[in-house]
Amino acid sequence: MPDEASRDGPGLDAHLREYPLGGETLLSGGFLEVHRDTVRLPDGSTAMREYIRHPGAVAVIPLLGEGPDPDVVLVRQHRYPIDRVLLEWPAGKREADEPTRACAERELLEETGYTATEWAWGGWIHNAAAYSSEGIALWFARGLQPGPARPDAGEFVETVTMPLLALSALDDRGELTDVKTLIGLHWLKAALTGNRPWVWTRADRAPDVA
Amino acid sequence: MPDEASRDGPGLDAHLREYPLGGETLLSGGFLEVHRDTVRLPDGSTAMREYIRHPGAVAVIPLLGEGPDPDVVLVRQHRYPIDRVLLEWPAGKREADEPTRACAERELLEETGYTATEWAWGGWIHNAAAYSSEGIALWFARGLQPGPARPDAGEFVETVTMPLLALSALDDRGELTDVKTLIGLHWLKAALTGNRPWVWTRADRAPDVA
Numbered sequence: 453m454p455d456e457a458s459r460d461g462p463g464l465d466a467h468l469r470e471y472p473l474g475g476e477t478l479l480s481g482g483f484l485e486v487h488r489d490t491v492r493l494p495d496g497s498t499a500m501r502e503y504i505r506h507p508g509a510v511a512v513i514p515l516l517g518e519g520p521d522p523d524v525v526l527v528r529q530h531r532y533p534i535d536r537v538l539l540e541w542p543a544g545k546r547e548a549d550e551p552t553r554a555c556a557e558r559e560l561l562e563e564t565g566y567t568a569t570e571w572a573w574g575g576w577i578h579n580a581a582a583y584s585s586e587g588i589a590l591w592f593a594r595g596l597q598p599g600p601a602r603p604d605a606g607e608f609v610e611t612v613t614m615p616l617l618a619l620s621a622l623d624d625r626g627e628l629t630d631v632k633t634l635i636g637l638h639w640l641k642a643a644l645t646g647n648r649p650w651v652w653t654r655a656d657r658a659p660d661v662a
Numbered sequence: 663m664p665d666e667a668s669r670d671g672p673g674l675d676a677h678l679r680e681y682p683l684g685g686e687t688l689l690s691g692g693f694l695e696v697h698r699d700t701v702r703l704p705d706g707s708t709a710m711r712e713y714i715r716h717p718g719a720v721a722v723i724p725l726l727g728e729g730p731d732p733d734v735v736l737v738r739q740h741r742y743p744i745d746r747v748l749l750e751w752p753a754g755k756r757e758a759d760e761p762t763r764a765c766a767e768r769e770l771l772e773e774t775g776y777t778a779t780e781w782a783w784g785g786w787i788h789n790a791a792a793y794s795s796e797g798i799a800l801w802f803a804r805g806l807q808p809g810p811a812r813p814d815a816g817e818f819v820e821t822v823t824m825p826l827l828a829l830s831a832l833d834d835r836g837e838l839t840d841v842k843t844l845i846g847l848h849w850l851k852a853a854l855t856g857n858r859p860w861v862w863t864r865a866d867r868a869p870d871v872a
Contacts, residue, residue: 464747465738465740465747467818467820468738468739468740468747468818468819468820469740469747470740470742472742478689478692479688479689479696482688482698482710482712483710483711483712483793484696484712484713484714484793486689486694486696488692489742491742493816493818494818495818497816499816500692500693501693501742501743502692502693502694503694503742503743504694504714504743504793505743528675528678529678530675530678530679530680531788531791531792532680532682532699532701532711532713533711533713533714533715533791533792533793533794533795534788534791534795534797536788536791537674537675537678537679538788538791545792575836575839576836576839577839577840577841577844578741578744578746578748578839578840578841579789579790579841580789580790580794580796581741581743581744581746581748581840582741582743582755583693583694583714583743584743584790584794585743585744586790587744587839606703606707606709608677608678608703608704608705609678610677610678624852624857624858626785626786629785629786629787629788629797630787630788630791631787631788631789631841631842631845632841634787634845634848635841635844635845635848638844638845638848642834647834648834
């Protein structure tokens with residue numbers, strides 16, 4: 453998993469690193485799992501760290517078409533904690549130990565009905581590293597075959613298709629605020645102009661990354 | 663505040679919106695404040711939503727110099743929940759009701775020792791809208807005057823200065839994973855090429871946004 457492979461080895465950054473001394477579970481059983489650990493700081497003193505243990509998530513950047521301005525598929529979804537409807541890439545939380553591409557295939561199908569014939573790895577992002585272990589794996593998808601969406605119970609999402617440059621114009625006007633969507637947009641533009649590697653694999657072959 | 667001004671009005675997106683019916687505090691008093699609310703879904707059924715109430719945060723994109731490839735100032739910091747050292751813009755959590763530019767000035771000084779003579783608004787981003795009310799306000803800073811850093815007790819950060827294009831190369835190689843840092847990098851490149859509005863205000867004048 454790229455997230456693991458790129459991690460610093462032990463002993464590096466000893467002047468910055470915090471080491472666990474022990475911990476407890478503050479909240480568990482519902483949606484959020486909250487832990488409080490005692491850590492040893494670089495100067496030898498101790499401190500408390502509260503954080504969410506999160507299984508990770510995926511976001512899918514689905515391309516409909518070729519060329520410099522392909523249509524892309526997004527979803528609109530109400531996000532209760534901020535009471536706003538956000539425009540986002542199809543995305544969702546990983547099941548325990550679920551490979552990220554399998555999760556990407558599942559979330560794309562559930563939220564939009566699309567099945568992709570080719571996938572390209574995007575990268576990991578850390579969205580709340582101060583208080584959550586969440587990493588989000590970004591995948592690009594193309595060769596989309598339409599079908600019926602299969603939303604989870606209690607999930608209400610609306611599919612939106614628009615040209616990439618129209619999405620980019622929303623960003624330029626400050627109207628996109630979701631972090632995975634902004635980063636996926638920028639990485640897509642970089643890939644389309646040859647400024648970022650883009651390796652496509654057929655959906656029936658095993659991905660190079662988890 | 664832009665975050666408020668751009669919010670959809672009541673009644674819009676009724677087919678997506680979730681309404682609070684009541685709630686309780688699950689965890690409070692330490693670092694994280696966790697709530698569980700009962701919500702009414704668009705189809706009239708009910709569901710539970712667990713989320714963190716967060717005061718919001720700021721990140722500062724500090725420029726040292728002019729031209730298409732200015733030096734920028736970042737910090738390296740160990741993030742305990744993911745056990746990794748991340749390269750990030752100077753950033754921090756807002757005090758209750760603290761204006762975002764005041765918070766930006768405070769965090770820039772505490773973490774790097776710099777004071778800026780001019781500020782430009784970047785935008786709001788939502789980094790964990792599924793389970794946190796956090797918004798991060800991005801500010802650009804220039805005209806930097808050096809001084810001693812004043813880290814909080816228990817905070818260990820290392821200041822790093824590098825050319826913008828070197829930071830961008832880290833992104834192209836997949837070595838930047840912090841969301842506010844990736845988005846600030848892309849917005850800075852867009853602003854420098856005239857593709858994103860950039861309005862600078864002297865530090866001794868009131869900002870146009872909170």
